[in-house]
Amino acid sequence: MDTNLNEQLAAWIATGGNRLGQIQIEQSDEATFALTHVDDIDQPRDSLILLSDLAAMRAWTRSNEAGDLRPLKTSPDLRPGWLVLAGDIVALREALECLYPGMVAAYFRHLAGRAAPVSLRETLERQTGMYRFARSISDAGAESLVEQVCQNQRCLKRVLWTLTAADAWSCFSKQKTSSETPEGEMPLLCLEPCFLIVAGARLTAKREHEATEKATS
Amino acid sequence: MIPSPPLSRRARPEAGLLLLGHGSTENPDSSEPTWVCADAIRQLGLFAEVHCTFWKEEPIFRQSWSLFDCDEIFVVPNFISEGYFTRQVIPRELGLSEFRTTLIQGKRVHYCDPVGSHASMTKLLLQRAADTAPGIPPSETAVLIVGHGTKLDANSAKAIQEQVVRIRESGAGYAEVHEAYMEEAPFVAEWDQITTAPHVVVVPFFIADGLHSFQDIPVLLGLAEELPPAASKNEVFRQNPAPLRGRSLYYSRAIGTDPSLAEVILDQVDACEEALHHACAAAV
Structure with a gap:
């Protein structure tokens, strides 16, 4: 039987795991684990704002320092200045899943071979309603969209899905499309296109269609 | 005879609860009611695990099953009405069958009616x-x-x-x-x-x-x-x-x-379980 996610997270911590994206995890005197922004590692703990529950964490991660909404929690603009204390591994996982939704599960399921990437074409093919049109996006349009939406300046996740099951993105570095990370770091894995990509594909496909219509009229 | 406790307070310590919300990339308040209900139900300790997934926020619907360790999951759409999302989008994204219960990745998944x-x-x-x-x-x-x-x-x-x-x-x-x-x-x-x-x-x-x-x-x-x-x-x-x-x-x-929405979610789980029992009884 598989070990559960909490046990896998505990094992990862025990072997030196201490970082996800912009989050640093440390053993703590006040609680079992202390989470901070990586920029705050050297800050005195009492200078940081304690986020004491999941609602406070959600409120903190909702917007960036400019006050703009963060539709992706893995965008690289997580505000510093906070502290989360987790008393046990269950609380630690809850906090991590709140700050980076779905990322702990994605990592361990992928590691266990139980979560495979799903290609952009497969994702678009199953869309219905207003997003049905997204499937007509060109390969070049898709590459351009993905480069724009998924680049590290917009999202820290590693893009493990491709256009089809058989190809690779030429717009990204090898690191951006790999699950390998420095020791102690848990990669943020993206296993299939998100809502921003699906919505963007629809808009791109519409623009491409309109350009073709215009050219032939 | 000791009466059984209200179904909405009956613990299902081996089962998980998945709440589904729409979410939004523009409205900062869209997912919060669903998260608040999940927090409240989790604190009651009635389920082994409680998670949320969304159409337009993370974690997305497609990540649902990776979040759970348990093998039986009740899925409640935190949507007002039966319609396009509950009948097409959610079943498609989650891989649900036309039946109330679907076996997915070795998990028994029960699809409840929307809260509304x-x-x-x-x-x-x-x-x-x-x-x-x-x-x-x-x-x-x-x-x-x-x-x-x-x-x-x-x-x-x-x-x-x-x-x-x-x-x-x-x-x-x-x-x-x-x-x-x-x-x-x-x-x-x-x-x-x-x-x-x-x-x-x-x-x-x-x-x-x-x-x-x-x-x-x-x-x-x-x-x-x-x-x-x-x-x-x-x-x-x-x-x-x-x-x-x-x-x-x-x-x-x-x-x-309304914070009491959590009660309606639990009521939908009860109603789903009741419907499953009736279906089983009818099949015998």
């Missing part, structure tokens, strides 16, 4: 109406339940129509109870023609405060002339009543922001 369709939602609506206009006699008050409405899906209005009937028959004593919609008749913009009572309580039948309940509907009601900012930055509509068109208009927050 449960009879216990009536209690919430009545409480919200009373809280929004405290001390105002129901006999002089019209209650207007407002939904989105769309000509694209005939089922969209069904949940509201059912609730309107239940409130009328509840014995609460309201002078009038009506439905109204943003995009189909009867239109919420004509609230003063739909109702005749001197006091009118408007309850948005939405899960979250956001573009519709705190921005679009106030404009349609005549409470605001232009779209105010999103709900979390907005205090304009917390002051009731507004004297408008010769009436006293009371406007409430979206029904899904």
Whole structure:
């Protein structure tokens, strides 16, 4: 039987795991684990704002320092200045899943071979309603969209899905499309296109269609 | 004989609960009611695990099964009505079958009805109406339940129509109870023609405060002339009543922001389990 996610997270911590994206995890005197922004590692703990529950964490991660909404929690603009204390591994996982939704599960399921990437074409093919049109996006349009939406300046996740099951993105570095990370770091894995990509594909496909219509009229 | 505890308090320590929300890339308040319900139910300790996934926020619907370790999961759409999302998008994204229970990646997944369709939602609506206009006699008050409405899906209005009937028959004593919609008749913009009572309580039948309940509907009601900012930055509509068109208009927050929504979610799990038992009994 598989070990559960909490046990896998505990094992990862025990072997030196201490970082996800912009989050640093440390053993703590006040609680079992202390989470901070990586920029705050050297800050005195009492200078940081304690986020004491999941609602406070959600409120903190909702917007960036400019006050703009963060539709992706893995965008690289997580505000510093906070502290989360987790008393046990269950609380630690809850906090991590709140700050980076779905990322702990994605990592361990992928590691266990139980979560495979799903290609952009497969994702678009199953869309219905207003997003049905997204499937007509060109390969070049898709590459351009993905480069724009998924680049590290917009999202820290590693893009493990491709256009089809058989190809690779030429717009990204090898690191951006790999699950390998420095020791102690848990990669943020993206296993299939998100809502921003699906919505963007629809808009791109519409623009491409309109350009073709215009050219032939 | 010792009576069994209410089903909504019955623990399912081996099972998980998945709440599904719409979410939004623009409205900061869209997913919060679903998260709040998940937090509340988790604290009750009734399930082994409680998680949320969304259509337009992370974690996305497609990540649902990776979040769970347990092998039996109840799925409750935190949606108001049966319709495009509950019948097409969610089953497609989650890999659900046409049956109430689907085996997915070795897990038994039970698909419950959306929260808005449960009879216990009536209690919430009545409480919200009373809280929004405290001390105002129901006999002089019209209650207007407002939904989105769309000509694209005939089922969209069904949940509201059912609730309107239940409130009328509840014995609460309201002078009038009506439905109204943003995009189909009867239109919420004509609230003063739909109702005749001197006091009118408007309850948005939405899960979250956001573009519709705190921005679009106030404009349609005549409470605001232009779209105010999103709900979390907005205090304009917390002051009731507004004297408008010769009436006293009371406007409430979206029904899904009521903390008691967690109870309705648990009621839907009970209803799902009951339906499964009946199906099993019928098959024997």
